[in-house]
Structure formats: C-alpha cells, structure tokens
Amino acid sequence: MSLSAKEAFKKLPEKLHNFFIKYPPRPFAEYSSKPSTISDPNMNPFLPNKNEETGKWHEPRFSLRRSADLFKMAYKFGIHDLLPPIPHKRFYAEKYYNKNWMRGVLFQKKHKWERELPEKLKEREEAIAKMDEIIAEKRPGYKKQIAKRNNKKVWW
Amino acid sequence: MSWNTARKRFQRNVESYPKALRDVYLARANRFTLPTFESKEWPFPKNERKTKTEEIGFVNGDLAYITEGEKKGTVSTIFQYSPETDSVLLADVTSKKLLPKPYWVENQTSHLVDYPDYVKKSHIKLAAKDRDENGKVYYVVADKVIYKEKYYDDRYKRWLPRRYVKGHESIEIPWPNPPSEPKDDYLSTKESTVFEKSYELQSLAKPPVPAGVLAELRNPYSRYKKRFLTEADARRINGPEMPLTDEQKIYLAKKTAQPPKVHKRLSEDIQDFIGARIADHLNNIENPAMLAHLDVLSKSKIPDFQKTMKQIEEHEATQQQ
Numbered sequence: 001m002s003l004s005a006k007e008a009f010k011k012l013p014e015k016l017h018n019f020f021i022k023y024p025p026r027p028f029a030e031y032s033s034k035p036s037t038i039s040d041p042n043m044n045p046f047l048p049n050k051n052e053e054t055g056k057w058h059e060p061r062f063s064l065r066r067s068a069d070l071f072k073m074a075y076k077f078g079i080h081d082l083l084p085p086i087p088h089k090r091f092y093a094e095k096y097y098n099k100n101w102m103r104g105v106l107f108q109k110k111h112k113w114e115r116e117l118p119e120k121l122k123e124r125e126e127a128i129a130k131m132d133e134i135i136a137e138k139r140p141g142y143k144k145q146i147a148k149r150n151n152k153k154v155w156w
Numbered sequence: 157m158s159w160n161t162a163r164k165r166f167q168r169n170v171e172s173y174p175k176a177l178r179d180v181y182l183a184r185a186n187r188f189t190l191p192t193f194e195s196k197e198w199p200f201p202k203n204e205r206k207t208k209t210e211e212i213g214f215v216n217g218d219l220a221y222i223t224e225g226e227k228k229g230t231v232s233t234i235f236q237y238s239p240e241t242d243s244v245l246l247a248d249v250t251s252k253k254l255l256p257k258p259y260w261v262e263n264q265t266s267h268l269v270d271y272p273d274y275v276k277k278s279h280i281k282l283a284a285k286d287r288d289e290n291g292k293v294y295y296v297v298a299d300k301v302i303y304k305e306k307y308y309d310d311r312y313k314r315w316l317p318r319r320y321v322k323g324h325e326s327i328e329i330p331w332p333n334p335p336s337e338p339k340d341d342y343l344s345t346k347e348s349t350v351f352e353k354s355y356e357l358q359s360l361a362k363p364p365v366p367a368g369v370l371a372e373l374r375n376p377y378s379r380y381k382k383r384f385l386t387e388a389d390a391r392r393i394n395g396p397e398m399p400l401t402d403e404q405k406i407y408l409a410k411k412t413a414q415p416p417k418v419h420k421r422l423s424e425d426i427q428d429f430i431g432a433r434i435a436d437h438l439n440n441i442e443n444p445a446m447l448a449h450l451d452v453l454s455k456s457k458i459p460d461f462q463k464t465m466k467q468i469e470e471h472e473a474t475q476q477q
Binding site: 003006009010012022024028073076 | 422428429430434451
C-alpha cells in the first residue's frame with residue numbers, strides 16, 4: 001500500500017497541523033537559529049526573543065516540554081526537519097552521541113594507591129628478578145654464596 | 157492524650173538527663189522539702205512505669221512478705237503501690253517523722269508522727285493467708301507468681317487471670333477483696349431513676365420538637381441567613397479596580413490600534429510538500445504495530461486546533477461579505 005501526498009497529509013496530527021498554520025514549515029519560511037527580537041519575521045518560537053522597545057526578554061513561545069513533544073511527534077512522521085531549528089536540545093540517538101560526559105565518568109580518579117599500584121608491582125617484579133645482584137652490591141661477601149649455590153652439584 | 161504541647165515544650169525534662177545531673181536536681185528539689193521527708197530517688201521515666209495490674213502482680217489489700225530491711229521476715233498488707241518509684245506502702249512499715257505544727261491533723265499532740273515508708277517492690281514477695289485442718293493460720297510466700305486462665309471477677313467488674321505459685325501450681329493466690337465499694341449519699345441518683353424512661357418518640361412522621369420552637373431556638377434574622385448583601389459587605393467582597401498606569405494605557409492603545417493577528421489555511425503547495433514527506437516516510441515503514449500507532453496518533457485531536465480553524469473560517473466569512 002503506497003500513500004499519495006493528499007492521503008498522507010490527512011494523516012498529519014492536529015497538533016502539528018496547528019503548529020504549521022502558525023509557523024509554516026521550513027523551506028517556505030525562514031527561522032533564525034539564534035535568539036532574536038519579537039518583531040523579527042524570522043523569529044524562532046522555540047527560543048527566547050527580545051522586545052526591543054522595552055528591552056525585556058520574552059520567554060520562548062513553546063516551552064522545552066512542548067517543543068520536545070512537537071519534535072518527537074514530527075519525527076515519527078518523518079517531518080522533524082520542517083520545524084524551526086531547536087539548537088539547544090538534542091533528541092534520540094543524537095542526544096547520546098553528542099553527550100558531554102563528565103570527566104569522572106570517562107576517567108575514574110581512584111585512590112592514590114590504586115593509581116600507583118601497576119607501577120609498584122612492576123618495580124617489585126624487577127627487584128625480585130635482580131635480587132642477587134642488588135644484595136651482592138651492598139654485601140660483597142654474598143658473591144661467594146652465589147658462586148657456591150651455582151657450583152652445587154646434584155647427583156641426579 | 158493532650159494536644160497542648162506548649163506547656164510541655166518549656167518544661168525541663170529531667171527524665172532525659174544523665175543520672176549524675178538528675179541527682180543534682182534531686183538534691184536541689186530536696187532543699188525545699190521538710191527534713192525527714194526528702195525523696196531519695198528520682199521517679200522512673202513514664203515509659204518504664206508499670207500501670208497494669210497484671211504487670212504489677214498485686215493489688216491493694218494483698219499480703220506481702222518483706223525480704224529486706226528492718227522488718228525483714230514479716231508479713232504485712234499492701235495499701236498503696238506507687239508506679240513512680242516502683243515501691244509499695246505497707247501497713248506495718250512506718251517510721252517516726254517530724255511534722256511542723258501547721259501540718260498537724262486533728263487530735264495530734266506530738267511533733268513525731270508515724271509515717272508509712274516506701275518499700276521497694278523487689279524487697280517484697282507476695283504472700284497469702286490460709287488455715288490448715290486444725291484451724292491454725294499459716295502463710296504461703298510465693299517466690300514467683302504465674303498467671304493462668306482468666307475469669308470475670310464480679311468484685312472488680314473486670315476479667316482477671318488466676319494467680320498460682322510457680323512450681324506449686326495447685327496453690328492459688330486469690331485476688332483480695334477490692335477496697336470498699338462507693339456508697340450512695342444524699343446527693344446521688346438512684347439506679348432505678350437513671351434507667352427510668354421519661355420520654356418516648358411517638359411517631360416518625362411527627363417531629364419531636366414543635367415546628368414553632370425552631371424559630372425561637374434559632375435566630376431567623378441572623379445576618380448569615382440574609383439573602384441580600386449590605387453595601388458595606390458588597391464593597392468588602394468586590395475590591396476596587398486599580399486604575400491603569402500611563403504605560404499600561406499607552407500599551408493597550410497600541411494593541412488596539414494594531415490589526416488582529418490572522419492565521420491562514422496551509423496553502424496547497426505546503427500541504428502537498430508535507431504530504432509528500434509524510435508519504436515518503438510512511439511508505440518505508442514495515443512494522444504494522446508502528447503503522448497502527450501512527451494511525452492512532454494522526455487521529456488525536458486538540459482543542460487549540462479547533463479554535464484556530466474556527467477563527468480562520470470566521471475571518472474567511474467576513475472577507476467574503
């Protein structure tokens with residue numbers, strides 16, 4: 001079953017239809033992606049805009065919740081890019097790919113002893129491997145003991 | 157239970173203090189008591205006090221065998237239990253105390269009076285009196301008491317457990333007779349008078365109180381029953397309208413001067429564009445559940461859309477005229 005454009009338009013939910021009556025879809029109208037003034041014809045209803053006469057900032061015409069509602073509904077019908085841009089919000093996969101992770105989540109600080117543990121273990125292993133040389137350096141008589149141990153013959 | 161917490165809040169709660177501090181307060185309190193009447197121990201906190209008969213184990217009138225102190229080894233009658241100190245007043249345990257003249261009772265001739273002493277509950281054991289076959293009186297002292305089946309005691313007008321000596325459970329220690337029952341005096345009402353029925357409702361159809369009486373009892377001219385408001389009341393209910401500031405007036409004038417914002421129907425172009433995009437998207441969806449969901453979603457209605465369409469239609473109608 002393939003839908004024609006006329007049939008498909010009838011499927012547009014009232015919420016989106018109402019929005020498009022007030023703010024026509026993107027290629028037919030331009031919307032600024034930055035906060036502008038309330039008198040600006042390209043004013044974005046999802047962003048705060050300034051009243052130049054009074055110098056006061058107006059809250060966005062659509063709250064974050066309502067804008068998310070509109071976007072998600074439009075997304076289900078594949079027309080989310082016709083809405084005015086919502087630069088301050090991310091949705092679905094994009095929201096997770098562009099997430100600003102906390103430093104502590106990406107790299108755990110841990111305790112000091114935990115941070116220094118691998119280095120410490122490595123040093124210890126090296127020291128155990130070179131144990132005879134280190135002792136012989138401090139105690140020259142130990143060389144004899146090493147020689148004796150090396151010359152020890154075993155009957156098997 | 158009292159809801160009045162204000163009084164308690166400002167009182168000193170000595171029970172919650174440590175023992176050393178409590179002793180200090182006890183000593184301070186004893187400064188104002190009569191000599192030989194000073195209290196030696198701080199009362200138990202309220203939650204530790206025993207108030208139920210079953211918990212205490214005896215009632216007034218029971219016999220007690222004294223195990224400590226001067227009167228050790230004697231049997232006496234309990235005449236009062238004090239839950240504050242968990243101790244009892246016994247009939248025979250008294251000491252001489254000094255009483256100043258203002259506190260003397262009638263027919264008193266000496267400063268020295270016999271005053272009952274508190275004996276700790278742990279220093280007494282429950283005792284009972286009985287006669288053997290020869291009519292000789294003997295006492296039974298219970299080291300411990302156990303309770304068994306309950307029975308209704310008509311003397312106390314309540315259910316009480318039977319008391320037995322632990323280990324010798326054939327020996328029952330009955331509860332003593334309660335202190336003398338209250339007697340009628342010249343002011344008391346007779347029981348027969350209390351139960352006498354002096355008024356009876358004759359008919360449900362007829363009200364018990366004559367209709368005219370109600371108007372006499374209740375005030376028909378009460379201001380709360382009036383259907384009309386006085387001018388003062390009306391003024392109080394409806395506050396005065398605040399005058400607009402100059403800025404507000406200018407703003408409103410500007411608003412009315414501007415032409416009202418009018419919405420238009422989506423043009424054919426836009427409708428086709430949106431329809432094509434949606435058709436593109438929907439034709440690629442294969443999941444029937446998703447399609448069903450979108451179908452339901454597309455049928456959802458909002459009142460705001462109705463309002464917008466009505467406004468558009470009205471505007472179109474005015475333009476045609």
